[in-house]
Amino acid sequence: MASRSTARKHTLAEQADRFALYQEAVNAPADNIDFIERVYTEMRGAKPKVLKEDFCGTALLATEWAKRGPQRRSIGVDLDAEALAWARRHNLGPAGPAIASRIELVHADVLAPNEHRADVVCALNFSYFLLPSRQQLLAYFRNVRRSLRPRGLFVLDCIGGTEAVADYHERREYDGFSYLWDHSEFNPLDHTARCSISFAFPDGSRIEPAFAYRWRVWTLPELRDLLDEAGFAAPRVFWEYTDEEDGTTEYREIAHEQNQEIWLTYLVAST
Template identity: 35%
Template sequence: MELDRHKLYELCVQSPPELVPQLVAIHGGTPRVLGEDFCGTAAISVEWTRHVDGGRAIAVDRDAESLARIQRCDAIEVVAGDVVGDTDATRHAADVIWAGNFSIGELHTRSDLLAYLGHTRSRLEPGGLFACDLYGGESAFLAGSSDVEHPLPDGSVVVYTWEQCRADPLTGRVRNAMHFEVRRDGVVEQSLRDAFTYDWRLWSVPELRDALVEVGFATIEIYARVPDAVDDAGTVYVQPLDAVDDSFDVIIAARVGR
């Protein structure tokens, strides 16, 4: 296969068919409109319009290369621009706003974080939900890498490597990278290093919770990155966490009042 970093990202990193039902379950009602901030190729928005009856999505990003890959349809409004400066509280209102793939870390200062969260709250409908993912714990500021293999139909394997290149616990800043290789019978046929690189501020759960309270969210809960259970009919069940492991990857969910 020809290495395309956006296709590899969707294959190896994202899981929209699992995430969308989980977001609906965390919301707990019948959400119709998703706001996908820092959307990239808007894979979550696309899945939302497929999964949610009458679902619509507002996909926001400022990366032209990623936006060019979006599967356009009438149910998805694409906003090419900044998640704060180029979205309107009324015109881009949503029932759920999702900032995934640790993109909350793109906000490097507390003032930027508060501005984003406050604007996000203003876009939410009564009873609406803001959710983002976050990693942390004892290994959060350790350099290192991990590999995950994804078999392909032609018998080859994509090896996805997540690398934390540098981390500074005094500033909370981390630099991460994604690499991809295609292997066949153990032989590397193609490789793509530094397919994506990130300079993030790794917010802690207490820091993020305090910021959410400060801008006026009514309740804040923490959920596992995967659902608690899925029944034979595909219904997803979730419960807030009371505790997390020493190293964790979680969803922070904040609600506005009704």
């Protein structure tokens, strides 16, 4: 047995939880929910009750949605059984049985037919970029439309700009770790790129990559055409604007905007 003095210490990367780091660095459920509530209330004159989060991963958004009130219910759908198991332990469990009982996690492909119906279906963090073909994305949008209750809304976000269709890297600092985004091998013929998320720590250790995949950078005209073909009304586009003084952001509906290095939008589609 190794002595206490010679036993190898675990690195910060070995002690870290990649799902917890992802939630801290990437997810913004409060902002997402505030936007969904605002737009739904403006368009429908009431607050939505049931949310279906496609590509839900650790279901943080679905959990926070259910916390907003006893009439709130959420459904999270994802193919990753490990992420869903983590969600049950670390998000639903701590939320307590009263809230967890109003959250249903479904291990399934978002392209598969389902019986769930919701006031709002969302696909956020550009998760639908994982569907690289027009046929797949159209099938998904049609599936979403069938999942919506009458007067329901489909909310998705999109990223674009000159850097989004090129190789680029991003580093953001958080308390105790750095978030590293790598977007490389962009192919202008099919708009696919190799993506990875890594985490770096003060002791020099890394989780590299923590997540890796290949996606297609869909454009706004493509998305609008596919939503129309799937039976949705023309989507409303909300562009992110940042206050240069305090750094706060807001999303405002637009009909025209100049291109930028990187831009973010919400699309809101209705039946």
